[in-house]
Amino acid sequence: MHLYLHIPFCKQACHYCDFHFSTNTSRSQEIVNAICKEIELQKDFLGTKNLETIYFGGGTPSLLSISQIEQIFSKIAQHFTIQPRAEITFECNPDDITIQRLTEWRNLGINRLSIGVQSFDENHLKFLNRAHSTSHSMQCISDAQKAGFDNLSIDLIYAIPSVSNEIWKLDLKKAFSFDVNHISSYCLTIEEKTVFGHRLKEKVMKPIDDDFASNQFDILLEEMSKNSFEQYEISNFAKNTAYAVHNTSYWQGDQYLGLGPSAHSFDGNKRFWNVSNNTKYLKAIAVNTVPNEFETLSQKDKANEYLMTGLRTKWGVDLGKLNKILPLSSKDFRETLMRFRKEELIREEKGILRLTKAGKLKADYVASEFFF
Incomplete structure (x- = not known):
């Protein structure tokens, strides 16, 4: 934890x-x-x-x-x-x-x-x-x-x-x-x-x-x-x-607990965020309430988050793991992969996608283009 x-x-x-x-x-x-x-x-x-x-x-x-x-x-x-x-x-x-x-x-x-x-x-x-x-x-x-x-x-x-x-x-x-x-x-x-x-x-x-x-x-x-x-x-x-x-x-998508004003938490399925206001935070805690909101992640959300974070790291995106989150049957995904490989923004080795040096300059853009 x-x-x-x-x-x-x-x-x-x-x-x-x-x-x-x-x-x-x-x-x-x-x-x-x-x-x-x-x-x-x-x-x-x-x-x-x-x-x-x-x-x-x-x-x-x-x-x-x-x-x-x-x-x-x-x-x-x-x-x-x-x-x-x-x-x-x-x-x-x-x-x-x-x-x-x-x-x-x-x-x-x-x-x-x-x-x-x-x-x-x-x-x-x-x-x-x-x-x-x-x-x-x-x-x-x-x-x-x-x-x-x-x-x-x-x-x-x-x-x-x-x-x-x-x-x-x-x-x-x-x-x-x-x-x-x-x-x-x-x-x-x-x-x-x-x-x-x-x-x-x-x-x-x-x-x-x-x-x-x-x-x-x-x-x-x-x-x-x-x-x-x-x-x-x-x-x-x-x-x-x-x-x-x-x-x-x-x-790497681990679960974590965040405490304090504006802190975020993740339980594997939901993302929580505390209010970004010190006064509101103090008032809520005073009455034993955690002042947060949350969103439940869909399988698409989880796949997109894995793409966004995984591509930023040396470990890259494991297509097998991604396929377990959301089956990779999308024609758009395959076409995007082919395009970025041709543009030398991404490379694939043994089922792992990693950014090239040029791709690292456009990390967020590359990831977003893969989004489901």
Whole structure:
């Protein structure tokens, strides 16, 4: 079983982010109390009590105090069994990391950090409206390793508007210099309800240039390969098979429980999502109600989801497995497969469909064209 906890607070709003969060942290203790209450309400969600992974996401979990994190762990331990080798990931921002906090996190059982670096360039950090500096990033990664965190992931963003690719190449070079075992790298996208979205609408910002983004993606793949990183998912790279176990469980269709405002859950047949509003979440939990909605997945939905997630990963889409979900008798499916093979966007080996390098640039499009 996999457990996700959404901590809906941030110091400030990054200009690109459309996740649910609040910059008003005055209700953080109320939210922590409510999440602990939701743990009680949802303890039987999946039947099993054995936790293989725990993931603190957000928002910014590193804004929580040690006592608040300890409170959540204590409640989890009351109702679940954390497996001895469970992966316990904690998202954090460089400016929240100190040697003392790192030691305290380790003592609580956190064994994997996901650090939101995004860029090592000061101007890019200001453009994104990040709260940390380049020096914060450099220092915190070093401190985390000294504190015993050998399972580290750092986040980077590419396609940030620039006159050349040099800043992106330097970002990658600095990331590799720390010898971390995992890097997540995402293309900058402009979402409608963000600062960048408003700027685009008001025409004070240009759309992300597709050719520029494509070029930077090519650089990403080339440099990752040179530095012994395996691309096991479109945006995720690992050394020595240090895959993110929790995130991989999503891509492979495992069941999971999500807690906190806006958190999602999956029981194998239904997808649930909590209300993305802190006040509404607190009011519902106060009267012992989980404030969520759900949808029941049809066989078509399950097949389409498998196509969407499977094609993004190194494991690809097993046509035999897909056929068990939904019989592959569709003429359109076969014609689409032939078209993409001809266009060299996809390849088939022993009944497994995988994207080519060119196909990875169009992953969502390719998957959607196969949809039933």
